[in-house]
Amino acid sequence: MQEVDVVVLGAGAAGLMCAIEAGRRGRRVVLLDHAERVGKKILISGGGRCNFTNIHCRAENFLSENPHFAKSALARFTPADIIALVEKHGIRYHEKTLGQLFCDRSAMDVVTMLERECAEAGVRVLTGARVASVKRDGKFVVETSAGELRAEAVVVATGGLSIPKMGATGFGYDVARQFGLRVVECRPALVPLVFGGEDAARWCDLTGLSAEVVAAAGVKRRRGSFREKMLVTHRGLSGPAILQVSSYWRAGEVVEIDLAPGVEVFAPLLARNARRDAGAAVMALRTILPGRLAERWVALHEPAGWTNASLEAMEREVHAWRVMPAGTEGYAKAEVTAGGVDTAELDAKKMESRKVPGLYFIGEVVDVTGWLGGYNFQWAWASGVSAGRAV
Ligand code: FAD
Incomplete structure (x- = not known):
């Protein structure tokens, strides 16, 4: 000894x-x-x-x-x-x-x-x-x-x-x-998040696309919000913004993502005589997000009618995209x-x-x-x- x-x-x-x-x-x-x-x-x-x-x-x-x-x-x-x-x-x-x-x-x-x-x-x-x-x-x-x-x-x-x-x-x-x-x-913690069945089918073919976002997760005192890059992966979401909020996230909670921080994306569509359809919405969102991500987001959030109210609702949603991860990539x-x-x-x-x-x-x-x-x-x-x- x-x-x-x-x-x-x-x-x-x-x-x-x-x-x-x-x-x-x-x-x-x-x-x-x-x-x-x-x-x-x-x-x-x-x-x-x-x-x-x-x-x-x-x-x-x-x-x-x-x-x-x-x-x-x-x-x-x-x-x-x-x-x-x-x-x-x-x-x-x-x-x-x-x-x-x-x-x-x-x-x-x-x-x-x-x-x-x-x-x-x-x-x-x-x-x-x-x-x-x-x-x-x-x-x-x-x-x-x-x-x-x-x-x-x-x-x-x-x-x-x-x-x-x-x-x-x-x-x-x-x-x-x-x-x-x-x-x-x-x-x-500091771990990629994984989508559940439906979300995986909706987003994961866009693997490799990235955008600067504000992601937030957690509740009350345990809430974190980060403005950094988000990356779509073949199983879910990653990139610094997502890794950061993963530490605050718990199973069963949503992650809220502002896809266009500080920008009023659909404001041009509200102007008098402006074109109001999915193509115009995609054009507006493409100024912020990669084209394929913008197209997919609009396709999944397209309103029944292009009224002022529905454009305002879309604006709110693009700043508060609510994602419900199925889990994390683990240890x-x-x-x-x-x-x-x-x-x-x-x-x-x-x-x-x-x-x-x-x-x-x-x-x-x-x-x-x-x-x-x-x-x-x-x-x-x-x-x-x-x-x-x-x-
Ligand atoms: P560790 O570095 O994990 O060291 C623990 C040691 O204990 C290990 O050498 C292990 O072999 C040994 N050990 C474990 N069990 C036993 C046992 N039973 N008997 C004997 N030995 C044992 N943090 C940053 O701040 N900046 C970065 O750039 C960064 N990059 C990272 C990249 C990756 C891929 C990973 C995984 C982590 C990264 N981190 C980074 C986090 C950082 O590495 C850890 O927080 C840090 O290493 C923790 O230091 P530690 O000494 O507490 O533990």
Whole structure:
């Protein structure tokens, strides 16, 4: 049995950052992962360029049963801090859109940066090490395929359920439950939505068409609205606007889509002597939407008569297209997992369990889920640093 100060379970963004911070403080840290290398999700993130932060990051950009919980960690390690680290390693980056920072070259740069920092901080990294169990016997005893470890503190950074083929497991939730911590029900988030039978037949042959829309989903305090691109897929809808609202959506609810934000599409048809028929309506809508999408929308919403009232009704509908998804593409396609270890169980400054001193949870395994656009990595860095300073 090996005795150390801290064992970090999971060498993703959060675990790596936590191990670095604790190692810099002189703690003896073992960071282990069952994958054959560290930071696998970082490598595939942001289309291979890793959207490593968002310069506009605030607690409002996250979903959680407690929307205030993330504030403390986010204030401890800000986008400016990760930018400083990236710059220290000479990594070039750019802002793509909406404050999203991506590597110019490759996500590999971020992983290499974290590996170097781990080495400098004296972190022992064990890859290919499966964790069998975590027990407490005065200290924590972590049984792994690479032997037993004994430590004062265990940090659970095993991520969520998204992309199981990349090694995602529910291990972190199991550890939480084993120690009596509540877990908020998990669900796929930042995930494409799937149409049911009739809608699939109506829209899915338009796969590949996209438009800038305002999509909204959810109710009352849990409502999100985003002006971004929407994409028709062979099974439903995707694109940033839809991925964003998917995190707010629940089964049985509608998604409302403004297909022509800020534009009075059918106003020209209301003019005196204007042509009023399906062709004219399509012409008007084509100025906003791709032609085939405009044609399909008009064909499915054509009124019985082209009166002022029916044109006004069409106008309202084009700004509030109500879609009832049959479901999502699930964890196989979800960028993140919403829900997770209940924040009420954790100290917001340290990320330590209130019930079990020495047991910490960070990153995606916690019930804090960011919007699309670099927010999830910022949460991973920030919660990792908070725990790393406390362990
Ligand atoms: P993870 O990165 O998932 O790390 C968890 C680690 O734990 C993994 O290495 C896993 O192998 C290990 N593990 C799991 N179970 C066990 C076990 N039982 N024993 C040992 N090890 C275990 N977010 C952004 O902010 N920007 C982006 O550009 C972005 N792009 C993304 C693209 C894709 C395709 C996906 C799927 C996600 C993307 N995300 C992005 C989300 C982001 O990757 C995650 O939010 C982030 O990686 C979470 O970090 P984490 O350390 O909590 O978990």
